[in-house]
Structure formats: C-alpha cells, structure tokens
Amino acid sequence: MINRLSILLFISLAVSQQDSIITFAVDVWPENSCGSAGSVKQTSDDGYIIAGCKSDSAWLLKLDMYGNQEWENTYNLMDYWGTKSVIQTSDGGYLFAGWVGIVKVDSLGEQEWKNQEHPSGMGAYPYYEDVIEHSNGKYYAVGGPGNGGQALMVKFSSDGEVLNRKWFGNDCENDRFKSVIETPDSMLIMVGAQVHGNSQYPCSFEWYDDLWIVKTNKNGSILWERTYGGPYYEEAHDIVKIESGGYGIIGEKCPNTPSNCETSTKVYFVQVDDEGLNNENEVFQNGGFSIGKSITTTQNGGIAWVGETGEYSTWLYKWGENEEQVDVVTGGVGGVNIERTTDDGFIIGTWAGTLMKTDSEFNFDQTVSVVNNIAIPISFFLHQNYPNPFNPVTTLRYDLPEDALVNITIYDMMGRIVNNLVRNQQTAGYKSTRWNATNNAGQPVSAGLYLYTIDAGQFKQTRKMVLLK
Helix, strand or coil: CCCHHHHHHHHHHHHHCCCCCCCEEEECCCCCECCCCCEEEECCCCCEEEEEEECCEEEEEEECCCCCEEEEEEECCCCCCCEEEEEECCCCCEEEEECCEEEEECCCCCEEEEECCCCCCCCCCCEEEEEEECCCCCEEEEEEEECCCEEEEEEECCCCCEEEEEEECCCCCCCEEEEEEECCCCCEEEEEEEECCCCCCCCCCCCCEEEEEEEECCCCCEEEEEEECCCCEEEEEEEEECCCCCEEEEEEEECCCHHHHHHHCEEEEEEECCCCCEEEEEEECCCCCEEEEEEEECCCCCEEEEEEECCCEEEEEEEECCEEEEEEEECCCCEEEEEECCCCCEEEEECCCEEEEECCCCCCCCCCEEECCEEECCCCEECCCECCCECCCEEEEEEECCCEEEEEEEEECCCCEEEEEEEEEECCEEEEEEECCECCCCCECCCEEEEEEEEECCEEEEEEEEECC
C-alpha cells in the first residue's frame, strides 16, 4: 500500500512532466475522393477530425493522436465540392458546413440532423464556407451568394433550426465571406471579399475585389465594416485573434492587371486593431502564384500561416516579435489549413489530402520513431484520462518507448487499492486501457476523486481523475 506522502510525490512528478510532441505525415485522401484535407481540427481527445469529399458526398474522417483512423463516414448533401469547415461541438459531436448545407453528427460520426434549406430569394446557389459554435450555444455559418448575390450569414439553433438570415454587401453577385470567429465581447467578425468592379464594369467580379472585414452583433446587425486593397484584386481567407491585441487576416493580392493575376497573385497579410483599422499589411512572395489560406497563433504570441505556392506546393511561414521566424516550402500539394495544437505544434491539411502534424518549427519527423510501420514513443508517459470527469467508462493512455512489465493501479484518496487494472509484460508502443468504475471484485465504486499510477520498469507516474454519478 502507498501512503499519502507517496501520492503527493507522484502527483508532483506528474505535473512537472510534459507531453512530448507527436509528429507524423499521413495521406488521408480516400479512394474516389473529390476533396481534400481542407478543414482539420484537433479534438478533445487529442485526435483529429478531417473534412473532405468522397464519392461525390460530404466526408468526415476521425484520427487518433498518432494519425491512425478511428472512423469515417459520408453524408448526402449533393455536395461535389465536399465539406468546407468542421468543428467539434460542446456536446462532443461534430458540425460541418458543406457547400450546400450544414450537418450535425455525434461523436462517432452518426448524423443527428442536417439543414439544406434554400428559400426563394437566396440566389441560385447559396453556399457555406465556414461554421462556428458561439458561446451562446447557437451555430453560425457564413458564405455567399445569397439574396441575389450577396454574402450570407445564417444563425442556427442547436437542433438545426434557422433562427436568422442576413445578407451583406452590394448587388454585384459575388460578395462572399470565407471565415467567421467569435470576438472576446461575444460578437462576430467575418472576412472575405467584396466586389468593387471598375469604371467600365462596376459589377465585374473577375479580379476586381477588396479584402472585406465585417463585425456584427449576435443577430447580424453591422457594428462596423472595412475594406482593404488596391485597384485590382484582394481577398481574405481566414482570420485569427492575436494574443497581443487585434486580428491577423491572411489571403491573397493581385498587384497587377487582371490579365496577370493567375501568375502574379501573392500571399496578403493584414493586421487590424479591435475596430478593424489597419496597423500593418504585407505581401509575401515565393516565385510565382501564391495564396495564403489559413492562419493561427504560435506559443510565443506570433503568427503562423499556410498557403499554396508555385506548382501547388505547401508554404509554411511563422514569425513574431518573440518568435523565431521559419519559412518552409514542402510537399503536400497546396496547404489549405493550419491549426495550433495543444502541445504547441501544428496540424496542417493540404488540398491533395496530406495531413502533417508538426512540432513548433514545422518539423514532422523528429520525435517519433517508426519500426516496421509502428510508431514508437521516445519516452515513458502517462496521459490524462479521457473523458475526465467521466461516467461510467474512461480511457487511460500511456507511452512505452521499450518493452516493460506494466502495472496500472487505481487508488482512492485514502491510498487504498481499488483496482489492479493492468499487470502484465507489454511491448513498446502507444497503449491504452479502459476502466469501467469497478473495483477488483467487479463492484461499482462510488463517485469521487481517484488516483491512477503506472509502474513500468524504473518509470512511475500518477494522475487524478473524477468519477461522476
């Protein structure tokens, strides 16, 4: 039996040790695919959800933290362009925006509801580009063109009922929003492009757009809007809240006449304050045609973005006042999504379906060794159980860099053994076991705080978990 002093010692060791950064590069583009890994998000279990297209249907793929498939599913949206945005919702399920509708699924990808309403007056082909869950429990999807050609925002209830529709912009048939975020004051900011045309063709939407930023309240009433750009073409693709204040926006800019845009377009970064006023803008060049597609923050308060460049290569860029600048062009055929992960690395999706989980410097081959196609961790580690709190079952994950005799034991807060969960010799690898809240006699235990310890060779670690009833 361990005593309370030992428990406290184990807890302090657990707190002081950090997760190693798991990195990988995998091809997730399925057979008969018509989409990409264009929307990738880390999930609450440290895995990943990927949105794309398969067999002309919307498609979701769930991976674990090491890039291994857990499940996949397709959904009938008559959606030849695949899903455009996916998020994990507060109930543990997922919500995604397809080209012509939004779909809510549970944690295993089973459809709960979908909404494909196209009321008269919304235009011939309204579409969605991004979706979020607001802190008020409602869902917001943005895109365009609606109402004869304007940008579109739709507010949904938690069960998919349309609560409000709003249209923004002019009547030039191609105003659109590409991304939406919730602000610290619970409002909304949307970014995209607004057509400005030229003197001869006021509504020409081919290479005559401005980068467009709109802030609204929760019902879609405009608080302010801004446009940035020159005489030709600018468009925003994504926005992120900067830790030091304001927002960073990534997109594209054509600095020349429209006839040259297909070869001369460059990555365009705009930084604005909380009122949308411009603080900084910069054009990034890398050979010929380049587009900035997605942006996130870094662990040191900087910015990281991903884009396409040259012959559809993936361009990764990171900088900031306290951040080491990194400029990388790699494979993957067109980077379209980047997100900072909980271990301060990045998850990157590409148009060709390559998924890259990198460390903070964009390396994806430094921390995981592979033997006979099996990933081997570089150190022992006991992860936090998931879910936590839980009822009635939880999963305990642990890393073994070498073969070892493994003992995993569950204790109550008095230091008494509740369950000898694991007691056997195991080979190296990423491992897991489940506890169903019973003791060694198979009897259910009471709700409360429990400790679980791992003893593997010379390695020992303890963590806490909470059982709810």
